[in-house]
Each structure stands twice: as C-alpha cells, then as structure tokens.
Amino acid sequence: MAQQPQLLTPLGTLWLLLRHEVEQEWRQKATVGGLLLYAAGAVFICFASIGMQVGMLKGPIWNSLIWIILLFTSLTAIGRSFGNASRGTQLYYYTMVPASTFLVAKMLYNSLMTSALGLLSLLLFSLMIGNPVANHLHYILTVILGSVSLSGTLTLIAGIVSKASASSTLMPVLSFPLVLPQLLLLIKLSKHALDGLETDFAAQGLWPVLGLMALVVALSYSLFPYIWRS
Amino acid sequence: MKKAYKWTVAILLIYTVVAGFLLPVPRKPILNETIRNLHFHVPMWFGMTILFTVALWHSIRYLRSGKDYNDIVAREATHSGILLGCLGLLTGSVWARFTWGTWWTADPKLNSAAAAMLTYLAYLLLRSSFTDGQQRARISAVYSVFAYFLFIALIFVLPRLASSSLHPGNGGNPGFNAYELDSQLRMVFYPAVLAWAGLGWWITDLQVRYSLLKSSAIS
Numbered sequence: 001m002a003q004q005p006q007l008l009t010p011l012g013t014l015w016l017l018l019r020h021e022v023e024q025e026w027r028q029k030a031t032v033g034g035l036l037l038y039a040a041g042a043v044f045i046c047f048a049s050i051g052m053q054v055g056m057l058k059g060p061i062w063n064s065l066i067w068i069i070l071l072f073t074s075l076t077a078i079g080r081s082f083g084n085a086s087r088g089t090q091l092y093y094y095t096m097v098p099a100s101t102f103l104v105a106k107m108l109y110n111s112l113m114t115s116a117l118g119l120l121s122l123l124l125f126s127l128m129i130g131n132p133v134a135n136h137l138h139y140i141l142t143v144i145l146g147s148v149s150l151s152g153t154l155t156l157i158a159g160i161v162s163k164a165s166a167s168s169t170l171m172p173v174l175s176f177p178l179v180l181p182q183l184l185l186l187i188k189l190s191k192h193a194l195d196g197l198e199t200d201f202a203a204q205g206l207w208p209v210l211g212l213m214a215l216v217v218a219l220s221y222s223l224f225p226y227i228w229r230s
Numbered sequence: 231m232k233k234a235y236k237w238t239v240a241i242l243l244i245y246t247v248v249a250g251f252l253l254p255v256p257r258k259p260i261l262n263e264t265i266r267n268l269h270f271h272v273p274m275w276f277g278m279t280i281l282f283t284v285a286l287w288h289s290i291r292y293l294r295s296g297k298d299y300n301d302i303v304a305r306e307a308t309h310s311g312i313l314l315g316c317l318g319l320l321t322g323s324v325w326a327r328f329t330w331g332t333w334w335t336a337d338p339k340l341n342s343a344a345a346a347m348l349t350y351l352a353y354l355l356l357r358s359s360f361t362d363g364q365q366r367a368r369i370s371a372v373y374s375v376f377a378y379f380l381f382i383a384l385i386f387v388l389p390r391l392a393s394s395s396l397h398p399g400n401g402g403n404p405g406f407n408a409y410e411l412d413s414q415l416r417m418v419f420y421p422a423v424l425a426w427a428g429l430g431w432w433i434t435d436l437q438v439r440y441s442l443l444k445s446s447a448i449s
Contacts (some may be wrong), residue, residue, distance in 0.1 A: 226368055
C-alpha cells in the first residue's frame with residue numbers, strides 16, 4: 001500500500017490516498033453493491049407508491065422527489081465513510097498523512113461516489129418514472145455539482161458523527177438542517193434546467209451554489225484537524 | 231458593575247413591555263396593532279443571533295485554547311439563544327395568525343427559521359451523545375462553528391434569494407426600515423434590542439457561573 005508517503009508531494013499523497021480508498025471499496029464489493037441497491041430500491045419505492053399516477057408526475061414534484069432520493073443516497077453512502085477503518089488503521093493514517101490531505105481525499109472520493117450514485121439514480125428514475133427534463137446537459141451538470149457540494153457538507157458531519165458514541169440517528173439529524181440551504185439552491189438551479197427556458201447555465205443561480213460550496217469546503221478544511229486529533 | 235447591568239436590563243425590559251404596548255403606533259391597513267410585534271419578535275431574533283455569535287466566538291476560542299470555561303460559555307449561550315429563538319417563533323406565529331390568517335405557512339423565511347432552530351437543537355443532541363468530556367467539548371465546538379455559517383446562510387442569504395416571500399423585509403415587502411421614519415417605533419425598537427439581548431446574556435451569565443460553581447464543587 002502506502003510506500004513511504006512522507007517522501008511524496010502533497011498531491012502525490014492525495015492521489016495515493018484516493019487510489020487506496022477506491023481499491024479498498026473495490027475489495028468489499030458488498031458495500032458498493034449495497035449502495036447501488038439502496039439507490040435502486042429508493043427509486044422503486046417512489047415508482048410503486050406513486051402507482052397509476054406515474055404519468056402525471058411532472059415538473060417541480062418530479063424534481064423534488066429526485067433530490068430527496070439523491071440526499072438520502074448520499075447520506076447513506078457518506079455516513080459510513082469514517083466508520084470502516086479500525087482504530088489501529090486510523091492511528092496509522094494519523095501518523096502518516098496530514099489531516100487536511102486526508103479530508104480532501106475523503107471528500108474527493110465521496111464526491112466521485114455520490115456523483116456516480118446520483119447519475120445512476122437519475123437514470124433509473126428516468127427509466128421507471130419518466131424524464132420531463134428539457135435541458136439534459138444542464139440537469140446532469142447540476143446533479144454532479146449537487147453531489148460534490150453535498151459531499152462537502154456530509155463528509156465533515158460524518159467525521160463529527162464518527163467520534164460520537166454510535167447513534168444511527170445522529171447523522172441525519174445533524175445533516176438535514178445543514179444541507180437544507182444547499183438543497184434548496186440546487187432544486188432551484190435544477191428547476192431551470194427542467195424548464196429549459198434559459199440557455200445560459202451560469203445565469204440561473206449557479207453562483208450561490210458555488211459560493212456555498214466554497215464556504216463549506218473552506219470550513220471543513222480548517223475544522224477537520226480538530227476532529228482528527230482525538 | 232454587575233448590579234448596574236442588571237438594573238439597566240430590567241428597566242429596559244419594563245420599558246419595552248410598557249411602551250411597546252401603550253405608546254401610539256402608526257396605523258397601517260392589515261397590520262393595525264400587530265405592528266407592536268416589532269418590539270418583541272424582531273429583537274428576540276436579534277438577541278438570538280447575538281448569542282449564537284457569542285457561542286461561535288467561544289467555540290473558536292475553545293478550539294484554540296482548550297479551556298473548559300470557553301466550552302461552558304459556548305454551551306450556555308447556545309441554550310439561551312435557543313430560548314430566545316423559541317420565543318421569536320411563538321411571537322412570530324401569533325403575529326402571522328392575525329395578519330396572514332395562519333399560524334404557519336411554507337414561506338422561505340419561515341422554512342429557514344425552522345431549519346435554523348433544528349440546527350441548534352441538533353447541537354444539543356450532539357452534546358448529549360458523548361461520554362468523554364473533552365471529546366464532547368471539542369467536537370461540539372467544531373459543529374458549532376460549522377453550523378453558525380450555515381445558519382447565517384439560512385437566515386440572511388437564502389430568504390433574499392427567494393423569488394417571493396410574505397415576510398416583511400423580504401420578497402419586496404416593506405420591512406421595518408420603511409416605517410423607520412416614524413420615530414415612535416424607533417424609540418422603543420432600539421431599547422428593545424438591547425433589552426432582549428441583555429436578558430439573553432444575563433441568563434447565560436447566571437448559567438455559566440452556576441456551571442463553574444458546580445464543577446469546582448465536584449473537583
């Protein structure tokens with residue numbers, strides 16, 4: 001695994017950590033499979049509970065439903081991101097890499113994973129329930145942007161929760177109010193893609209989303225070392 | 231010195247309540263007498279924001295110094311902030327009943343306010359889920375700093391980005407600035423801000439001293 005990371009540049013360490021994270025996930029195929037099934041199951045529950053009215057589901061409600069699915073999938077995926085390493089392994093990381101590099105690697109990995117899960121959910125949702133989106137490119141971009149921005153918040157919260165005595169409700173309880181600003185802005189941005197009336201992506205509320213994302217990432221970056229120390 | 235502070239706050243509070251209910255106010259359609267809520271609902275939320283800012287300051291101090299005192303102040307300031315927030319929600323809800331005709335509605339400003347309260351209630355839950363005191367203090371301080379900035383985004387940024395809102399001061403509605411030319415309101419409003427924030431800090435101070443006494447009695 002890590003060959004003397006202290007000789008590596010920060011970027012090299014980051015790359016190594018990211019690769020390690022992917023490898024580790026790949027070895028435990030059950031968790032990846034579990035997340036895929038989670039997303040599929042969530043979409044299917046929506047499909048089945050809407051029942052006969054599936055064809056009538058359009059516009060804002062379609063949009064809200066898919067963001068709720070994305071939120072829950074990311075919550076489940078990221079909630080366990082600090083839990084799987086044993087105490088000894090964590091101590092090993094602690095001595096080998098700086099906290100901020102470790103956090104950025106986790107965030108990047110979580111962004112990749114939630115983007116993949118998000119796009120998959122979107123695909124399944126479109127296949128089962130239909131897809132009223134007018135501007136597909138903008139919508140897909142928004143989903144990726146949303147996954148990255150939610151990962152920013154949820155990764156730090158997962159770090160916080162991992163230090164508390166295990167409580168399964170703590171992760172959602174801490175996350176729901178904190179992701180609400182991001183979620184509302186994302187729903188607004190994606191609604192524009194759904195309507196497809198505006199062709200300029202940046203003019204539709206992209207800056208607030210990016211601004212909030214920058215804020216969250218900067219805060220996590222400066223706060224994570226304090227979580228890491230314990 | 232401490233006595234002077236308490237007398238000032240007590241007098242300001244009495245003034246706020248008496249003058250807030252009795253002094254003449256501008257007559258506006260729909261609002262009528264409910265405009266007096268400006269002296270209760272709004273300064274309570276100001277006070278809450280001030281207390282949460284105190285909590286932020288002491289959380290940062292705790293992360294830097296690791297002194298128990300900072301952790302206790304951060305905790306107690308959050309407690310009294312939540313208390314003022316709840317009072318603000320109640321007074322706002324009563325006001326909405328008589329101007330909008332409903333106790334609660336899905337308005338951007340109201341949603342944000344509810345989410346802000348949930349954020350800080352979650353802080354209480356987080357605090358209670360640690361067994362180790364130092365760990366609790368540090369992780370809660372991290373959460374408190376993180377939550378504060380999203381709280382600001384929720385309360386002050388999101389409602390302004392929303393396309394429509396019923397709430398005064400948002401969505402093109404006149405806020406209290408529009409009536410500010412009316413010095414009658416101003417004469418009570420500014421003392422009321424000091425009064426409610428002062429009351430919040432008074433409660434916080436008492437709780438902090440009580441906690442310090444308790445911890446010194448144990449050790």
